[in-house]
Amino acid sequence: MSELLEHTAPPSSATQAPAPDTSQAIHAAWGANPSERYETLAQTWRPVFARIRASAVERDLQHRLPHAEIGWLREAGFTRLRLPAAQGGHDATLPELFGLLVELGAADTNVVNALRAHLGFTEEVLSADPSAWRDFWLDRLAQGDLIGAGLSEAGPAKVGSFATRLAAGPDGLRLDGRKFYTTGSLFADWISVAAQDDSGDTHYLQVPRRAAGVEVVDDWDGFGQALTASGTAIFTNVAIDDIWIKPGATRFPYAVPFYQLVHLASLAGIGRALAGDVAQRLRQRDRVYSHGNSASAAQDPQLLQVVGRTHAAAYTAGALTLHAAQAVQRSHDAHLQRTADSDAHEQAAAIAHVEVDQAVSVLTRVVLEASTELFDALGASATLRQAGLDRYWRNARTISSHNPRVYRERLVGDFAVNGTPPPTYYRVGINEAGSR
Incomplete structure (x- = not known):
């Protein structure tokens, strides 16, 4: 740690030394990996994530759909992450999956969202009882089919x-x-x-x-x-x-928290991306205000505080995502181990709902705030469309609007006060009793 502090401490002389490469240190500061093998697993796809991120702003400005980028992930086997090794997969746990989704979200949340249905259907198949339907779809997923x-x-x-x-x-x-x-x-x-x-x-x-x-x-x-x-x-x-056609009309029991957690992984990815972006831009910024605190923007304590707050938001978002992923994993495991004389799997599913809903309440708020606050550390040029910084708020706001946190917070409160488990599934439509 002393070595890290020594390398990142500001020089005392008037002439500033070249800015250090802090990318590895910052990566380590996001917290512990979800498993011992995670780094090895992640190295397979990080080069693909980097390629996706490199053109993210350009795609956003030109409205170019990520056909090629999703193709890269498919070819690299990312869409088979959760499949057993026998089906060409990687036997990834749910915390490992969501850790990788956070990293992919930092590259482009559009790609994460585009894969959300595929990832959910994969869970549907993996959690299903043995049947011809399950065998058919395991084979299709193993062949690389996308949903x-x-x-x-x-x-x-x-x-x-x-x-x-x-x-x-x-x-x-x-x-x-x-x-x-x-x-x-x-x-x-x-x-x-x-x-x-x-x-x-x-x-x-x-x-x-x-x-x-x-x-x-x-x-x-x-x-x-x-x-x-x-x-x-x-x-x-x-x-x-x-x-x-799937036999029966029930979904896998952790479907709601799983699908919501994909959104949270996207938001956590936005947090990491914007935190890295604002730090890099401040590090490279030459212009300062006459009423600022330093001759160098990178040494202005008020601006450094803004960057620190965005990193804290990203850290919080990532930690909440991975912690909630453990609850979803426990629900998955309890479902596979369920017996007729126990309701442990139902309890595990309810707890997974509550843990994810609690994460929604905090995570959406801190990322949305950070996506606005980042501009306080930069100048007016940061609002230029070509900078692409506005996409962080636009994407975070859109993701957060899909499943309103106000209802999630109420469900958590009802569980805490009255012991009412969250509903297993959600539906949206017209309620005739309330129509005009």
Whole structure:
């Protein structure tokens, strides 16, 4: 530690020494890795993450979707992280997965979000009971197939229902409907779809993106996460094979905390990226204010405090993400070890919900604050579009809006006061009792 302090202490002479390379020291300051083998695991993909980050600002400015970047990750085996070694995977634990997602989020959160449905479906398959369906999809995932999102609807469907229909006809099952928030589907081979049959029963299925009758449109115009291809998918009389339909209508028990934790990993990645960005820009900044505290911006104590606060926010976000990932891992393990005479798996799932919701409350706040506060350490030129610093707030605000923290905080409070477990699954739609 004394060696680190000696190397990073400001020189006492009037002539400033060249700025040291602090990247390794800062990386170490993010906290302990989620496992002993994590560094070895991460070295496989860090060069890919670096390539993705190198063009992140350019992609954002030009609205260039990350087709190539997602292809790099697929080719490197990142999409098979959680699969067993026998299926070409890396047997990654959930904390290891989320540690890597934080690093990928620091490169580009659009890419993390685009892979969210794929990662969730992988959990769906891994946690499923033995079946022909599970075998089929394990093989497809092992072959490198990618999954995109197609569950949500923006239309008039009621809460707890879907307007998309799966109907039997003389020539087999057919799918008709319209989805929105189809994140990642333009990059995918399959789209995860939720639909209802004529009896009102819900079914979850995977539909080939290039099948006849499937149209995916890049019409997502949110001010953040603009490159996730989260727009519209239209299904018109699409022929459906039985093996594509998941047996039963239940999701894996830790689905809600898992999907939310992907968002938190993205936010933690934003925190790390903006903290590194503001530190580098302050280190390289030549111009100062006459009423500042130093002839060098890099030695101005007030500006250094701002950088310190952004790093503290990033540290908090990363630590919360990895700690909550342990709870989700425990829920996963309890589910696989469940027995008919024990409710331990249900308790583990409830605790995972609560731990992730608690993380949401703090993590979203500190990253959003840091994404604004970083500008206090820089000049007006930092607001130029070409700098790309505005994307941190835009992306963080958009991610945080997907699952409002106000409800998460209330659920935690209800659990703490009344012992009420959080709901297992969430749905969005029209509630007729409250419609005008």
